[in-house]
Amino acid sequence: MRKFLPIIISLFFMLSTVQLKATQNNYSNINPDSAGIANLKVYPNPFVNELNLSFNSESGYKINVVIYNMIGKKVWEKEETVLAGSNTLAFELTELGKGIYYLKGTRKGTDNLYFIEKIVKK
Numbered sequence: 166m167r168k169f170l171p172i173i174i175s176l177f178f179m180l181s182t183v184q185l186k187a188t189q190n191n192y193s194n195i196n197p198d199s200a201g202i203a204n205l206k207v208y209p210n211p212f213v214n215e216l217n218l219s220f221n222s223e224s225g226y227k228i229n230v231v232i233y234n235m236i237g238k239k240v241w242e243k244e245e246t247v248l249a250g251s252n253t254l255a256f257e258l259t260e261l262g263k264g265i266y267y268l269k270g271t272r273k274g275t276d277n278l279y280f281i282e283k284i285v286k287k
Contacts, residue, residue, distance in 0.1 A: 227273035
């Protein structure tokens with residue numbers, strides 16, 4: 166079984182990547198700059214319990230921030246208010262186990278994708 170573990174892990178990652186790309190293709194807007202978001206930073210990454218998201222926005226709106234595990238299951242979600250100008254959002258993620266996740270942001274009420282970032286909880 167041990168000799169197959171690297172193959173199983175590689176296959177799992179490849180399938181997760183394919184699923185994420187399929188999800189991305191359902192959205193009309195995947196470029197943060199064209200969505201009115203600039204200078205997007207997700208930090209620290211890897212993180213222990215708190216993850217920060219900072220960016221500049223051209224206007225104010227509501228954003229849905231969602232975290233998916235490696236098999237594409239939604240494990241966390243929060244709605245935030247974004248203001249015109251500089252924004253920093255802090256998320257307390259103590260309930261998440263150690264692992265690799267995907268952080269996705271969309272404008273509330275639309276399918277406009279602002280960002281997808283791979284994050285790691287250690």
